[in-house]
Structures are given as structure tokens and as C-alpha cells.
Amino acid sequence: MAKKKNAAYVVWKGHKTGVFDTWAQCQQATSGYAGAQFKGFTSKAEALAAFNGELSTPKAPTGHALTVDAAWNSVGKDMEYQGVWLDTGETAFRVGPIADGTNNIGEFLAIVHGLALLKQLGDDCPIYTDSATAMAWLRKKKANSQNVKEGRVDAKLIELLARAELWLQENPYPNKVLKWHTKDWGEIPADFGRK
RNA sequence: ACAU
DNA sequence: CTATGT
Ligand SMILES: [Mg+2]
Ligand SMILES: [Mg+2]
Numbered sequence: 491m492a493k494k495k496n497a498a499y500v501v502w503k504g505h506k507t508g509v510f511d512t513w514a515q516c517q518q519a520t521s522g523y524a525g526a527q528f529k530g531f532t533s534k535a536e537a538l539a540a541f542n543g544e545l546s547t548p549k550a551p552t553g554h555a556l557t558v559d560a561a562w563n564s565v566g567k568d569m570e571y572q573g574v575w576l577d578t579g580e581t582a583f584r585v586g587p588i589a590d591g592t593n594n595i596g597e598f599l600a601i602v603h604g605l606a607l608l609k610q611l612g613d614d615c616p617i618y619t620d621s622a623t624a625m626a627w628l629r630k631k632k633a634n635s636q637n638v639k640e641g642r643v644d645a646k647l648i649e650l651l652a653r654a655e656l657w658l659q660e661n662p663y664p665n666k667v668l669k670w671h672t673k674d675w676g677e678i679p680a681d682f683g684r685k
Numbered sequence: 686a687c688a689u
Numbered sequence: 690c691t692a693t694g695t
Contacts, residue, residue: 563692564690564692564693565691565692592692592694593693593694594693594694597689620688620689621688621689621694622687622688622695623693623694624688624689626694627694634695635693635694636693672688
């Protein structure tokens with residue numbers, strides 16, 4: 491394998507940051523700097539894009555994907571969730587309202603419902619969620635709901651959660667589950683628009 | 686603090 | 690303002 495020569499260097503963290511033309515300049519900008527981050531690129535255009543990519547406003551994803559979201563009333567404890575296709579805006583599924591839930595239970599069930607639907611459709615597209623908590627529960631295949639432990643959640647929902655966790659145990663899935671960056675991209679399409 |  | 694979570 492022929493090695494390509496580096497034509498430019500990006501320094502993200504260093505004494506100075508930016509795109510440099512030579513390894514010597516890159517060294518000057520980074521040596522002795524704790525936690526320096528830098529990388530060489532085979533073209534200046536590539537380097538500029540890489541440096542730029544961190545500073546420019548990230549663009550919301552487009553294309554075929556499923557977005558999910560939950561809504562929950564902290565006073566009445568009513569919970570619902572839905573899935574909306576990113577590319578068409580059409581509703582893929584909608585569940586609830588169900589009494590005595592939580593925001594996080596809704597966000598978690600929405601993801602698993604989406605995964606099951608995509609599996610049934612043979613669709614390997616990604617799922618977007620705005621919930622860091624639900625993503626953590628999904629990774630562990632376990633809904634760590636404090637309210638369930640404290641007995642504040644409806645029995646029917648606890649059963650739904652058990653089914654969701656079991657589905658995750660028994661069903662491999664190809665879909666990526668990705669974070670929707672609300673701050674950069676605006677509300678997720680599946681949002682209920684109640685805030 | 687961050688994410689809902 | 691209240692509530693659910695890492
Ligand atoms: Mg949400
Ligand atoms: Mg929402």
C-alpha cells in the first residue's frame with residue numbers, strides 16, 4: 491500500500507489552532523501542549539473541511555430514518571409516544587395516552603416499538619431519539635425507572651416495559667439508534683409540540 | 686452539569 | 690413552576 495503524503499495539518503487543540511501547511515508548523519503549534527489534538531490530511535481542502543466541520547453549525551440529518559418522541563404531563567402523569575418518518579413526515583405509529591407513566595418510559599418504549607416495526611418491515615434505517623436516558627436504557631436493555639421501583643407506575647406499563655426488554659434480549663437488529671441534537675437542529679419531527 |  | 694433520568 492502506497493502511503494499518501496500529508497499536504498496539510500489540522501490542529502484542533504494546541505498553542506495555536508487552525509490548518510497548517512507543514513509538519514514543522516504543526517509541531518510548533520502542539521508540542522508541549524497537554525491534550526493537543528491534531529491530524530494530517532492528504533489535501534488542504536480535506537483539512538479545511540475537517541477543521542470547519544467542528545465550528546460550522548451542524549446540519550440536521552435528512553433522508554430515510556424513523557424519529558421517535560414521547561410526551562408526558564408531570565401533573566397528570568399521562569404519557570404517550572409516537573414515531574414519525576424523517577423523509578415523509580408521516581406518522582408511523584402512535585400509542586397512548588397511558589396513565590401513570592414517565593417521560594423516560596415513553597421515550598424508551600418509543601425506541602423499542604420503532605425497532606420492532608423496522609424489523610417487521612425489513613428496514614435497516616436509523617432511529618433518532620432526543621432522549622439520552624432512553625439511549626442508556628437501550629444499551630443496557632434495561633429500563634432503570636426509579637418510579638417503577640417506587641411503585642408509582644401503572645401495572646400495564648410495567649408489563650409493556652418487560653415485553654420491550656424481552657424483545658431486545660431476543661431480537662438482534664441492524665438499526666443504529668442515534669441522538670437527535672435538538673439544540674442544533676430544532677425539535678425532532680416526532681415531537682408533540684406541547685412545550 | 687447534561688438530556689428530556 | 691413541577692417532574693424524570695445519566
Ligand atoms: Mg423527547
Ligand atoms: Mg418532545
